[in-house]
Amino acid sequence: MTPATARVAAADLDTGVGSSSWWRVALTGQVTGPLAALILAVVIFSTTTENFFSGANLALVVQQSVVVGTLAIGQTLVVLTAGIDLACAAIMVMGSVVIGRIAVSGNVWLALLAGVVVTVLLGAVNGSLVSLASLPPFIVTLGVLTALTAGARLFTDSASYPIKSTLLTALNHGPRVGGVTITYGAMAWIGLTVLMAYALTQTKWGTRIYTVGDNPHAAELVGINVKRVLFGVYVVAGLIYAIAAWQALGRTPTADPAGYPTANLDSITAVVIGGTSLFGGRGGVTGTLVGTLIVTVLQNGLTHAGIDSLYQQVATGVLVVLAVAVDRLTRTRQSR
Amino acid sequence: MKFVPRGRVALATAAAAALMLTAAACSSSSTPGGSSSTNGGAAGDVTIGIVNLNLDNPFFSTLGKGTEDAAKALGWKVMTAAAKQPGDSATQVTAIENMITSKVKAIVLTPASATALNDAVKKARDAGILVITVNGTLDPIDTADATYATDNVQAGKLIGQWAKAAGPADASIALLDFDLSDGPAKGRHDGFLAGYGIAENASQVAGEALTKGTIDTGQSAMENLLSAHPGINLVYTINEPAAHGASTAIQAAGKSGVTIVSVDGACSGVQDVKDGIIGATAMQFPDRMGSKAVEAIATFLKDGTRPPSGVTDSGTELITDHAVSGLASQDSTWGLAHCWGQK
Numbered sequence A: 001m002t003p004a005t006a007r008v009a010a011a012d013l014d015t016g017v018g019s020s021s022w023w024r025v026a027l028t029g030q031v032t033g034p035l036a037a038l039i040l041a042v043v044i045f046s047t048t049t050e051n052f053f054s055g056a057n058l059a060l061v062v063q064q065s066v067v068v069g070t071l072a073i074g075q076t077l078v079v080l081t082a083g084i085d086l087a088c089a090a091i092m093v094m095g096s097v098v099i100g101r102i103a104v105s106g107n108v109w110l111a112l113l114a115g116v117v118v119t120v121l122l123g124a125v126n127g128s129l130v131s132l133a134s135l136p137p138f139i140v141t142l143g144v145l146t147a148l149t150a151g152a153r154l155f156t157d158s159a160s161y162p163i164k165s166t167l168l169t170a171l172n173h174g175p176r177v178g179g180v181t182i183t184y185g186a187m188a189w190i191g192l193t194v195l196m197a198y199a200l201t202q203t204k205w206g207t208r209i210y211t212v213g214d215n216p217h218a219a220e221l222v223g224i225n226v227k228r229v230l231f232g233v234y235v236v237a238g239l240i241y242a243i244a245a246w247q248a249l250g251r252t253p254t255a256d257p258a259g260y261p262t263a264n265l266d267s268i269t270a271v272v273i274g275g276t277s278l279f280g281g282r283g284g285v286t287g288t289l290v291g292t293l294i295v296t297v298l299q300n301g302l303t304h305a306g307i308d309s310l311y312q313q314v315a316t317g318v319l320v321v322l323a324v325a326v327d328r329l330t331r332t333r334q335s336r
Numbered sequence B: 001m002k003f004v005p006r007g008r009v010a011l012a013t014a015a016a017a018a019l020m021l022t023a024a025a026c027s028s029s030s031t032p033g034g035s036s037s038t039n040g041g042a043a044g045d046v047t048i049g050i051v052n053l054n055l056d057n058p059f060f061s062t063l064g065k066g067t068e069d070a071a072k073a074l075g076w077k078v079m080t081a082a083a084k085q086p087g088d089s090a091t092q093v094t095a096i097e098n099m100i101t102s103k104v105k106a107i108v109l110t111p112a113s114a115t116a117l118n119d120a121v122k123k124a125r126d127a128g129i130l131v132i133t134v135n136g137t138l139d140p141i142d143t144a145d146a147t148y149a150t151d152n153v154q155a156g157k158l159i160g161q162w163a164k165a166a167g168p169a170d171a172s173i174a175l176l177d178f179d180l181s182d183g184p185a186k187g188r189h190d191g192f193l194a195g196y197g198i199a200e201n202a203s204q205v206a207g208e209a210l211t212k213g214t215i216d217t218g219q220s221a222m223e224n225l226l227s228a229h230p231g232i233n234l235v236y237t238i239n240e241p242a243a244h245g246a247s248t249a250i251q252a253a254g255k256s257g258v259t260i261v262s263v264d265g266a267c268s269g270v271q272d273v274k275d276g277i278i279g280a281t282a283m284q285f286p287d288r289m290g291s292k293a294v295e296a297i298a299t300f301l302k303d304g305t306r307p308p309s310g311v312t313d314s315g316t317e318l319i320t321d322h323a324v325s326g327l328a329s330q331d332s333t334w335g336l337a338h339c340w341g342q343k
Helices: A001-017 A022-027 A028-047 A053-081 A088-104 A110-132 A137-156 A184-202 A203-215 A216-221 A226-251 A261-273 A287-303 A307-336 B006-029 B057-072 B089-101 B119-124 B153-167 B183-196 B217-227 B240-252 B267-274 B286-303 B330-336
Strands: B047-053 B077-083 B108-111 B132-133 B148-149 B175-176 B206-210 B234-237 B259-264 B278-285 B309-311 B316-320
Touching: A028 A287, A028 A307, A053 A088, A053 A184, A053 A203, A053 A226, A053 A261, A053 A287, A053 B217, A088 A110, A088 A137, A088 A226, A088 A261, A088 B057, A110 A137, A110 A226, A110 A307, A137 B217, A184 A203, A184 A226, A184 A287, A203 A216, A203 A226, A226 B217, A261 A287, A261 A307, A287 A307, A287 B217, A307 B278, B047 B089, B057 B077, B057 B278, B057 B286, B077 B089, B108 B286, B119 B132, B119 B153, B132 B286, B153 B183, B153 B234, B153 B259, B153 B278, B153 B316, B175 B183, B175 B217, B175 B240, B206 B217, B217 B240, B234 B240, B234 B267, B240 B259, B240 B267, B267 B316, B267 B330, B278 B330, B316 B330
Parallel strands: B047 B077, B047 B108, B108 B132, B132 B148, B148 B309, B175 B206, B175 B234, B234 B259, B259 B278
Antiparallel strands: B278 B316
C-alpha cells in the first residue's frame, strides 16, 4: 500500500461515482462495449434466422434471463467489493425448496417469508465469514455452495415440489402487450436493476462499496468501516437471491433441489461480460443486465441458427476472457 | 504497472490452489471404511471398494446403496468414495489408488470417464483386485473384468419404436440431449434414432439442444427450440427431469398434441407418465446393477470364477399407458411399484 495506489484509487472513484447525472454514469463507460455487442448479436441473429426477431421470441429471451439476471445483481454487489459469490444459486435453490416445502402444507405467505429469512441468513453467514473472520470470499462461498448443494437434497430427500400457488408463480404472469406477455418477473428484474444502479451511484452506501472494492486500505484510512460494508453487501445479496428464488418458482413451477446447476457461474459470466471488474471497485448493475441478455441471446440465437449447443459455450467463454482482458488493459492504462 | 493489484491476483491463485487441495481432501476423507459389520463367518475379512459418481443424484445413490446393502448382507466391509460429477475422473483415480493400498478384494466402479481411469484400473487388476464397472463401460471394454449396466442403446430404441408407433404421423422431432461425450447419453440418442428408424441428419429432426438433465435446463432448451421451430410435435429427452421441463415449455407456448419420450424410470418420471406429461419412458434398474456386481464378486471369492467379460444388461422396461402392439411394455401403476428415487 503506497500513497501512489491510494491516489490512483481516488482518481478512479472520481470517474465512477458522485457525478450529478447518475443515469449518464450508469450508461456510459463500462456499458458501451457490452451494449454494442448485444446489439450486434441481435442484428446478426435477426438477419440470419427466420424466427429470432419476433416479439414472442424476444420476450422469451427476457424471461429466460430473469433468474440468472436477478442473481447477477447480487453477484455484482459482491464482485464490486473484489469478492465472488459461488454460492448465489445454491442459496437461491435452498430458498426455493424451503418455500416449496412449506407451501405444500398451505400457507404460501409464510413459505415466502421463510424463504426470505433463509436466504438472508445464508447471506449473513457468507458475510460474517468474509468480514469478521477475514476469510477469502472464494473459499467461503465455495464451502457454503458445497454444503448447501447437499443440504438442499437432504432437506427435500431429493424430491422436488410442484408449485401450484398463484402467489408463488405470480412473477411468471403479467399484462399482454401486442400478443406478448411482459411478466412481472421481468419488470421486477429491470426495476431492481434501476434501483440498485441508483443506490450504487447516488448513495453513501454505494460510494462505500466502490471505495472498499477499489482499495480497502484506503477506505479504512478515510474512515469507512470496511467489515460492516462487506457484511452488508452479502446480506443484501442474500435478500436479492430470495427475489431470484421467487422468480425461479414462477419460471419453472417446481422447487427442485437439483435445479439451476450452473447459475452461479452463469451469474459471474453475466457480471464479467457486463464490464464489472473482478478486481473490484469498477462496474455496475446496468452492465450486468446487458451481460445477462448477451448470454441468453447467444443461447437462443444459436439454437435458432441450428448451431451445435457446444458452440454456445465456446462463444460465451471467448466473451468472458475478452471482457476480462479489456478490463485488465483499461486498468493498466489508467494506472500509468 | 504499480497499480495492478498483484496482491489480489496472488490471492486468486492461492484460492484456486486451495480449491484443488479441497478436492483432493474430499476424496481421501471419504475413503475410510464404512460402518463395518463383524459378521465374520466364511467371508472372513473381505473388504470391497465402491467408487461412485455424484451421490447428489438419486440414480447414483440408489446404485451405490444397492451395492453397499448387498455387500453388507454378506458380512463384508465397504470402502466408499464418490466423484462429484461425470468427468471428475481425478477423484476416482485417487480413490482407486487408496483402495489398492488398502488391499480390497474387489472394486465396484461407476466410471466418471470411459478412458481416464484405465491406468488406475489396470494397476488394481495387476494387484489381484476384481474390478467391475456398473452403469458405464471403460474403453476398451475389457479394461475391467466385467460390466453390469443398462443397455442405453436398447433403452433409446424402445422409446424410439414406441414413438414411431404411437406418436404423431408427420413428425417434427426435437432432441433434448445431455453432453454426447457421455456414453449413456450418446447411447440413448443413437438408440432413439435407430428405434424411430431415421438417421442423425434426417429431415424429421427439427432441432437439437443440450441440457444439463435438469428441469430448468430442459425447459429453456425446449423454449428455444419451439421458438425456432413452432411445428415440433415429438420430443426425445435425455431423462425425465428434462422431459418435465420440456412439458412446462410446451404448455406455456400453448401447444397441444406434442408427444414426449424419455429414459430413466425414476418415480417422479413414472408419475409424469401416469399424469400424461410423458408418453413413454424406458425404466432402468440401478439397484440391480449393484446387487449383480456383488453376486459376481461373491462367486469369484468363493471359487475364483470370473464373471463374463463385457456388458451384462441389467434390464430395461418400457413404461407407458398407451401400449402398442408388438412392443412389450408395463403401465405406470407397475412402474410406480418398481421405480427408484423419491416417490
